[in-house]
Each structure stands twice: as structure tokens, then as C-alpha cells.
Amino acid sequence: LKEYFKPLLTKGFxxxxxxxxxxxxxxxxxxxxxxxxxxxxxxxxxxKDEDKGIFxxxxxxxxxxxxxxxxxxxxxxxxxxxxxxxxxEMLTESDIFQTTPxxxxxxxxxxxxxxxxxxxxxxxxxxKYDTDADSKPAVNILCIVGKGYWFFANxxxxxxxxxxxxxxxLWFTAGVLNTLPIMDKLRGIPKFGHYFGGELSLKIIxx
Numbered sequence: 020l021k022e023y024f025k026p027l028l029t030k031g032f033x034x035x036x037x038x039x040x041x042x043x044x045x046x047x048x049x050x051x052x053x054x055x056x057x058x059x060x061x062x063x064x065x066x067k068d069e070d071k072g073i074f075x076x077x078x079x080x081x082x083x084x085x086x087x088x089x090x091x092x093x094x095x096x097x098x099x100x101x102x103x104x105x106x107x108e109m110l111t112e113s114d115i116f117q118t119t120p121x122x123x124x125x126x127x128x129x130x131x132x133x134x135x136x137x138x139x140x141x142x143x144x145x146x147k148y149d150t151d152a153d154s155k156p157a158v159n160i161l162c163i164v165g166k167g168y169w170f171f172a173n174x175x176x177x178x179x180x181x182x183x184x185x186x187x188x189l190w191f192t193a194g195v196l197n198t199l200p201i202m203d204k205l206r207g208i209p210k211f212g213h214y215f216g217g218e219l220s221l222k223i224i225x226x
Contacts, residue, residue: 020085020130021052021070027192031058032080032199035070039079041107042213046073048100052083054195056203060211076107077209080202081126081195089131089163091144098149101127101157110209124202128160130191142169142176162191170194 021034028034034054039047055062055078064072082104084097104127134141141163146152159171168179168187179190 020083024052024054024192024195027196028054029199031056031203033057033070035062035064035072035074037062037072037074039074039076039082039104039107041076042110043108045107047082047104047107050082050100050104051085052081053079054081054083054199055079056206059206060209060214075209075211075214076109076125077206079125080199081128083128083130086129086131088133088135089129089141090135091148093131094129094145095148097129098157101129105155105157110213124205126160126195126198126202127158128162128195129158131163131166134163134166136166141166142178145169160191160194162187164188168194 021036025034032054033056034052036052037050039050039053053074055074057078059078060075062072062074062078064070082101084100086093086097104125109125136144141161145156145158145161149157151157153176154174156171161167161169164187166187168191170177179187
């Protein structure tokens with residue numbers, strides 16, 4: 020999936036895998052795929068091909084869990100992982116250097132190449148495991164090849180279901196690429212210095 024998205028991303032965006040962190044020392048579990056901006060806070064990359072590392076949440080726009088075959092257990096564990104990402108704190112405060120709040124927005128995607136479901140609707144199964152599915156879902160984009168594409172927007176779920184199976188991945192791709200520049204405009208200018216201690220920075224400024 021990384022090799023699929025990487026050549027489609029415009030300048031300033033890239034793909035990686037690893038851990039998402041915030042300035043309060045919280046961190047996500049290992050995340051399969053992250054689409055991030057290279058124009059914001061820099062990630063700490065540890066691999067020769069520069070795709071594995073630690074990513075400040077302010078730089079991240081999409082977080083993916085990728086499954087070969089989606090099962091109930093895989094769905095449950097994915098929801099728990101994404102709940103931890105939702106708990107990360109994106110910098111939103113204004114200070115003397117910044118007057119535009121940082122948009123607290125990161126899309127969480129569960130992508131699967133297959134599913135063990137034969138009859139039940141994938142979205143209905145998802146709702147069984149996420150009690151906040153119809154208000155603040157842990158996963159706000161669900162795409163299962165050959166099954167459907169669902170995304171949560173404007174306080175409701177939108178569906179491109181099985182009868183459009185040939186178009187699901189294309190519509191999913193279009194959705195990701197279309198929303199990146201919109202999210203980018205809302206992100207503001209986060210300050211990397213907060214990761215070194217905001218209180219210390221303010222003390223130095225006061226002195």
C-alpha cells in the first residue's frame with residue numbers, strides 16, 4: 020500500500036511506518052502506514068530508505084492499519100490501536116509566535132485486501148465493536164477490497180458498497196488525495212520547540 024500511494028503524493032507529502040508521538044510523551048502503537056507532511060515537524064527516521072521512524076502527530080495526516088484478511092479479532096485490535104492515536108494531543112494553543120490554531124485532524128484508515136465475512140455488512144460488524152461508531156469513530160475510513168468503502172463525514176457514514184467493487188479502491192484513493200491539501204491548509208504552523216519543553220522555552224523568553 021505504501022508503494023501504491025507514494026508516487027501519487029504531491030510535493031511535501033510522504034509515506035512511512037512506525038510510531039506517532041505527541042509533545043506530552045504519549046505514543047501510538049506501531050502503525051502500518053503513515054502519510055505525513057515533510058513541511059512540518061521532522062520525523063526521526065531510522066531506515067536507509069527513510070520510511071521507518073517516529074512521527075510527531077502534527078506532521079501526520081493519515082494513519083493506516085493494513086490487513087491481509089479482516090477478522091473480528093483484527094477489527095477489535097485495530098479499533099483499540101486507533102483509540103490510542105485519538106488520545107494523542109495535537110498542539111492547538113496559541114502563543115506569542117503563533118496566532119493560528121493547529122487543526123486537530125488525523126484520518127484513521129482500516130484497509131483490508133480481503134475479509135472473512137460472507138453475509139453481514141462490514142460497517143455493521145464495525146459498529147458492534149466500536150460503541151462510538153456513529154458519533155466519534157476510532158476508524159473514520161474503512162476500505163475492504165471487493166466488499167466496500169465507507170467513510171465518516173458530516174456526522175454520518177457514507178457508503179460505496181459491494182456493487183461498485185471495481186471502483187472502491189479508486190474512490191478511496193481519490194478521497195485520500197483530495198483531502199490532503201484541505202487538511203494541510205487547516206493545520207497551521209506547529210512549533211517543534213514544544214517537544215523540548217514548552218515551560219522552559221517560555222521561561223527563557225520571559226528572562
